Amino acid sequence: MPLPTALLDDLAAVFGDRLSTAQAVREHHGKDESHFPPCPPEAVVFALTTQEVSQAVKACARYATPVIAFGTGTSLEGHIAALKGGVCIDVSGMNAVLEVRPEDLDVTVQPGVTRKQVNEYLRDSGLFFPIDPGADASLGGMAATRASGTNAVRYGTMRDNVLSLEVVLPDGRVIRTARRARKSSAGYDLTRLFVGSEGTLGIITELTLRLHGIPEAVSAATCPFPSVEAAVQTVILTIQSGIPVARIEFMDEVMVDAVNRYSKTSHRVAPTLFFEFHGSQASVREQAERVEAIATEFGAQGFQWATGAEERTRLWAARHNAYYAGIALKPGCRAWTTDACVPISRLAECLLETKADLEKSSLTSAIVGHVGDGNFHVMLLVDPGRPEEIAEAEAVNHRIVRRALAMDGTCTGEHGVGHGKMEFLEEEFGEALDIMRRVKSAIDPQGIMNPGKIVG
Amino acid sequence: MPLPTALLDDLAAVFGDRLSTAQAVREHHGKDESHFPPCPPEAVVFALTTQEVSQAVKACARYATPVIAFGTGTSLEGHIAALKGGVCIDVSGMNAVLEVRPEDLDVTVQPGVTRKQVNEYLRDSGLFFPIDPGADASLGGMAATRASGTNAVRYGTMRDNVLSLEVVLPDGRVIRTARRARKSSAGYDLTRLFVGSEGTLGIITELTLRLHGIPEAVSAATCPFPSVEAAVQTVILTIQSGIPVARIEFMDEVMVDAVNRYSKTSHRVAPTLFFEFHGSQASVREQAERVEAIATEFGAQGFQWATGAEERTRLWAARHNAYYAGIALKPGCRAWTTDACVPISRLAECLLETKADLEKSSLTSAIVGHVGDGNFHVMLLVDPGRPEEIAEAEAVNHRIVRRALAMDGTCTGEHGVGHGKMEFLEEEFGEALDIMRRVKSAIDPQGIMNPGKIVG
Known part of the structure; x- marks a missing residue:
């Protein structure tokens, strides 16, 4: 649906050549890092001040035109897709x-x-x-x-x-x-x-x-385990013991392998925990000793310590790039990333059932998790040109969400709803969803703000 | 405004003799621990289940009658006052x-x-x-x-x-x-x-x-200081140093004296900090040493350690009873308690200006504070029968709130708005208050839930 000319004129008056309707600019702003097909806005404005954002929103409000904010476009549930067209306000230039x-x-x-x-x-x-x-x-x-x-x-x-x-x-x-x-x-x-x-x-x-x-002392380590369960039990006992671990991250063997290839690391290919401890020298040493004792109880196969700052940076850079490492496993693929989060007492069960489910699937998949929070991601690699792969990923994702909800968990631990998770909110919230809808209508009665997301 | 008879009948059908319109019961439920005059509801129901609460609310909704929830009645800003009459739902029996x-x-x-x-x-x-x-x-x-x-x-x-x-x-x-x-x-x-x-x-x-x-190790201490400023500077540097102190509480000399009288303690009468440290044995020792070094820098006059669990319990019981200790300073008085909270960098300034202001007042006053959060309370003792004392307390409270707001602080750190702080929300939130009003109207369109509080 093309924008009213009068609106474009209003925006041009404020933004001059920082208003664009160019195809390439629109496409860039209609696509995040998810598997969802792109959905470009009709126009993009590049705002530099709060006042400009306000002017753009006022203009759109006058014509009841959708408004979508854009930062880096790295969301994972189609958050920035212009499902009903409208104007994208790019705030990446507001970067002071x-x-x-x-x-x-x-x-x-x-x-x-x-x-x-x-x-x-x-x-x-x-x-x-x-x-x-x-x-x-x-x-x-x-x-x-x-x-x-x-x-x-x-x-x-x-x-x-x-x-x-x-x-x-x-x-x-x-x-x-x-x-x-x-x-x-x-x-x-x-x-x-x-x-x-x-x-x-x-x-x-x-x-x-x-x-x-910044803590006085920081130490990091990786530790492979004989099984997913052994790794997860280590996490659970660490959290239950109240050890104030700063990071406790899980990768399954597929993900460790992918990370090794992508980031040129040489971690042993096994279910692995990545740890980081923050505190004073004495407290970091004490935390590390206690966690090592717990891990050993569950059959840990040896801690490898990253003591220097540079070594630690490399370790976490590899972890942060896990998403890109996963995608690189199958060139040309997109990733469908799940995001369940469950009470930690249910984490082992949830991960193991999910692992068993994945084994029955034809898709390449890898698991990473912020397991200290009960949150994990399955990356399902799909060829965007093959609808049967998309359909299979969708089915796996549904089962993971249902499994998490049945365990009193949530459909999204940290990625958000966008339009990708909307269908699960009814099941997760029941009548409470009505309160979200009322809040939305009360604050945005015209329904122009990022329409088609969260509450539809 | 008396309740509709039909509503009373509906409530009686659900609650039987757990519905009361007795004067004493109503009065008890219209009065919290603040200085505000009591304002009793027309009726009280004692709910035992969620379903009963739901039935009571549904009945009140049918007759557009106000509903006020009641727990222990210990709020401090008139939260439970039945300003527009209505039904109080006492949930104190739902205590499993x-x-x-x-x-x-x-x-x-x-x-x-x-x-x-x-x-x-x-x-x-x-x-x-x-x-x-x-x-x-x-x-x-x-x-x-x-x-x-x-x-x-x-x-x-x-x-x-x-x-x-x-x-x-x-x-x-x-x-x-x-x-x-x-x-x-x-x-x-x-x-x-x-x-x-x-x-x-x-x-x-x-x-x-x-x-x-429960932490492996706990230690607590009190420490008198030569001045309010020295105590507050100790707090600020402790927080800025990232020491994970569990409690860091302030009392001025008036409050220490009141606590000594009320709780039969023998703290030196001076501006005093109360500390508690949680962690492993080693970490608690380390935290305590670091804080003691900071305090010494600011002229601390000696830490007194409460090492045994019983001694610690006594110390914190005395702190928790500070409110009652304050009231006991002037028998027959009520306390008007302020509740400002400011960014910690402004805390010394805010407290010192407030102290200077209090010195000009004829009211007895004492200060306690959760100073690690930038939050402090001035207890202003007022004779409820003397309107000029109430007026003076009100004026002091206004000046404290305005001072806090000017320092980018809030009118209430932890007591809430009730009807006592409503007048300050416009100044604190500006246009954002309209969003609160819209949320209220969207969720409670009849305006029956605790009317006259927060957004009026």
């Missing part, structure tokens, strides 16, 4: 770190700043921002999808690490969701309402984030 | 611990279970629930007001420690806000929306809460 406040352990950034960029910026401050999805995503996008990553077991997710947001509402008004105090009991928690709302309630134009002190 | 899951570090409870009760229940499990407001409040009420307490600096607030809620909606439907997985990106964060909603969006009938392992 506005203020670091070391004394308050917080930072204010524009939404286009990426997670690596903010940590690069903070490098000499002794502070860091821990949330690390696989991609070098924008912080606005990470807040919008309630992202997490490998550090969540210790530092929480975006839910826990956003102090305050500036948001452009569906009518173009600009609000701030909270003050900068560490805690507050003042009214409804608007910050948490917008974190995870995936651009369906407003567009995030500024974020104040919690920072953490 | 339903299931403890040690392997998942969580527990499911009914809303009337109190914080002390759940910890008593957990005593032999090696687990505990850390959130501890002064009163032995109900967990449903604590979730409803987004409570915190002395452990929040390490363990977070109710915001961070509620995994999932069962809620009776304003039309009587029962929903569950989330699954039991540790994290989820599935849709809007309904759990966080109901935490802190003070009964204005629904009534909490079940809570699943995060638990924490």
Whole structure:
């Protein structure tokens, strides 16, 4: 559906040559890293200020035209697909770190700043921002999808690490969701309402984030196990023992092999845990000893320590690139990535049933997991040109979601709903979904904000 | 405004003699621990099940009659005042611990279970629930007001420690806000929306809460300082150094004196910090040494260690009773308690300006604070029979709130809005308050849930 000319004129008046309707630009903005087919917007504007975002949203509101925010396009459930056309507001140019406040352990950034960029910026401050999805995503996008990553077991997710947001509402008004105090009991928690709302309630134009002190000591290790179950039992007992492990990540043998090929590492090909410990020298040593004792109980086949900073960086870079390593297993393929998260007591059962299910499938698949949180991803490699592979992946994904829901888990631990997981929300939430719909209608009565996502 | 007879008949049919319109019962349910005048409901029902709560709400909805939930009545901003009459649903009888899951570090409870009760229940499990407001409040009420307490600096607030809620909606439907997985990106964060909603969006009938392992080692200490500033600077540097202190609490000299009298302790009368350290033996020792070094830098006048469990319990019981100790300073008085919370970099400034302001006042006042979070309370003792004292307390409170807001802080760190803090929300949130109003109208279109609180 083409945009009204009057709207394009209004946008051109604000954005000049930062308004584009070029095919290539539109296609780039209609495609994330998922298996879903691209769905480009009718036009893209490149906003540089909150005021410009507000003006763009006001213009779209006048013509009841859909608005989709875009950061880095690294989402995994079709979040940025322009299902009903409309205008994409690209905020990647809003990429300034506005203020670091070391004394308050917080930072204010524009939404286009990426997670690596903010940590690069903070490098000499002794502070860091821990949330690390696989991609070098924008912080606005990470807040919008309630992202997490490998550090969540210790530092929480975006839910826990956003102090305050500036948001452009569906009518173009600009609000701030909270003050900068560490805690507050003042009214409804608007910050948490917008974190995870995936651009369906407003567009995030500024974020104040919690920072953490870079620990005095850090040590990392990998450890292969004789079985998936042995690895998972080690995780469960570690968490139950209250050991404040910073990272505890799982890869199955397929994924370890893929990572070895892609990142030129030489991990033994077996179900493997990746650990990281943060603290004082003494505490890191103590945590490592306790975890090693637990792992040994479950038949661990030897810890390999990455002691130097460079070695550690290489180890985690390989972990972060697992998605790309998986895709590289079958050139030309796309990945269908599942994202179940279950109570940790059910994790072994859920993973083992899933493994057994995958063995019956013809698809190449690999598993990685933020297992300290009960969250794991199956990467299902599909040839986008073969509908039967897509259908099989879809069926596997359905069974994984149903399995997780039956175990009191969730259909998405960290990727979000987009349009890919919408069909599961009814089962996950029941009547509570009606409350989400009411909130959506109350805040976005015209339904112009990223339509067709979360609540449809 | 008397209740419709038909409503009373409907309630009597469900509750029998657990429906009361007796004067004494109504008065008890119209009064919290604040300075506000009592405001009793027209009737009280004592619910024992979720279904009964649902039936009561449905009955009230039929007659557009206000509904107010009641736990222990220990709130501090008039939360339970029946400003527009209506029916109080007392859930204190729903006080069963339903299931403890040690392997998942969580527990499911009914809303009337109190914080002390759940910890008593957990005593032999090696687990505990850390959130501890002064009163032995109900967990449903604590979730409803987004409570915190002395452990929040390490363990977070109710915001961070509620995994999932069962809620009776304003039309009587029962929903569950989330699954039991540790994290989820599935849709809007309904759990966080109901935490802190003070009964204005629904009534909490079940809570699943995060638990924490009882640390291997615990040590506590008190330390007097030569000045308020020296104590606060010690707090700031401790937090900035990333020392994972479990508790770091402040009392001014007036409060220490009050506590000594009330709890028969013998702390030196000076601005004082109360510390607690949690961890392994080695880590607790290390934390304590580092904090002692920082305190010494600021002129600390000697740590006094409470090493035994009994001694520690006595120390924290005295701290928790600070409110009652304060009130006891002037028999017959009520306390007007302020609740500002500011970014920690502004805490010294905020406290010192407040101290100077208090010196000009004729009221007896004392200060306690969860200073690790930037949160402090001034207790202003007022004779309820002397309007000029009430007016003076109100003026002091206004100045404290304005001071906190000017420092990017909040009008309430942990007590909530009730009707006492409503007038400040416009200043704190600006246009964002409109989003709260829209959410309220969308979920409670008749406006029957605890009317006159938060958004009016």
